[in-house]
Each structure stands twice: as C-alpha cells, then as structure tokens.
Amino acid sequence: GGVGFTQYATAAYTDDILDNNVYYNVDYINDKYNGAANIGTDNKVKATLDVVKDIATESTLYGIETYEKFPTALEDHFGGSQRATVLAAAAGVATAIATANANAGLSGWYLSMYLHKEAWGRLGFFGYDLQDQCGATDVLSYQGDEGLPDELRGPNYPNYAM
Template identity: 60%
Template sequence: GGVGFTQYATAAYTNDVLDDFTYYGYDYALNKFGDDGTAPNDLATATDLATEVTLNGMECYEDYPTLLEDHFGGSQRAGILAAASACTTGIATGNAQVALSAWYMSMYLHKEGWGR
C-alpha cells in the first residue's frame, strides 16, 4: 500500500485515462495557442491549461463513477489530473518549469474541488 505503490501502479492501471485527459488538454492548447511550444511561458498559461484539464478530468470522474472507483484513492486521481495538466502545459510552452507550475495548480484545484 501507500503512495509508493500508487505511483508505481498508476501507469499500468490508468494509462488510457491519462492519455485521454492529456489529449483533451493538447487539443485545447492547440486551438488556443497554435503550434507546440508557442504558448507564453508564464503563470497565466499554466493556470489556464491546468484549470481546463483538471476540471475536465474531474467532470469525467463524476460522469463515470466506475472510473472514479477504479482509480482507488485520491492520490491516484490527483496524480493523473496533475500529470495530464503538466504534460499539456509542457507541450504547449516547451518549458518544464511552467509545466511544473501547472502540476501544482492542478493539485490545488483537486484539493479545493474534492478536499475534505
């Protein structure tokens, strides 16, 4: 158990979902900013992309309860949402630091949306 196993198992159990959330974000970023790596390298971009991807993912989890149950524990769901947000932002900006900001923004959104 614990977070170690959760992170280890995430890739095997959630790959298609992570792909879907990331492709959604990629399409959103492509429509908004154009080619890969052309989005501004700033906090506003990270916030925009992370918010869009995270809220879309949370809506999907709520629309499909079996998906919510399959991704056991909040840490796994938070990890998937954050990874999709970071991947989207990294591709859009070409900047790993901005992608990391999107990761953290997604974690905050997850906490505010589903936190206890």
C-alpha cells in the same frame, strides 16, 4: 513534495484515462494557442503564470468532469491518490508541451493538486494530502545547505520514492 510511488504505479493502471485527458489537452492547446502542442519549437507559448493557470485549470476541470461521468473509474482509482495523480500528470504534461518548459509543467502539476483538493476536499489517503500540497514551493527554489546553490529542486525532492 514528491510524485514517487503513486505516479510509478499510476501510469500502467490508468493509461487510457491519462491518455484521454492528454489528448483533450492537446486539442485545447492547439485551438487556443495556435498549434502550440504540435511538434516543433517555433510554435510554443511563452511560459507565463497566466498560461500555466489556464492550461492546468482547463485540464483539471476536464478530468474532474470526466471522472464524474464515470463513477466506477472514480471509485476504482483508490483513495483519490490515483485520481489526483492522473489529473496532475495530464495538467503537467499539457503545460510542458505547450510551453516547452519543464518548470511550467511542474507548476501545472501542483496547481492541479490544489484544484483537485478544492473540488473534492482531499487528494487521497494518509499523507498524500500533505506531500502534494508542499511541492509548489520546490519548483524554482533551492536550499544552499544541501548542495551547490545551482542544484535546483524538482518534484521528487528530497526523497524520491522508487
């Protein structure tokens, strides 16, 4: 799975919506996890599956509800791909901010993709459904035949689209 071009284009095109979702997430994290989204390292939450599920789910549901309040934004973000990416980016950013753990952020990203598909039936057009359903297995795995065993894969493995 990869985040490639759609994420590359999405940041500029959907900036205010992505910002709104992240600001909501920061407030949610600070309220529920005692200021874990504030600057610093002593206040972070331990990166557990329950924390990832909680933050990514809350973030995604908030984003979905916000899109449904504004149907023109829902339709304007083409094919669902940009919607899926905005929701996933907000979930991933929020999870990483709360835990100070990049892999937890990736897990939040991919969980958001699954939740988005469950809510709206698809992630986007053409191959977007496929590529962003297979990414969760890449978060903490490696393939020894493609390099050193310590080369961990991330969201852009194996073919970053830029």
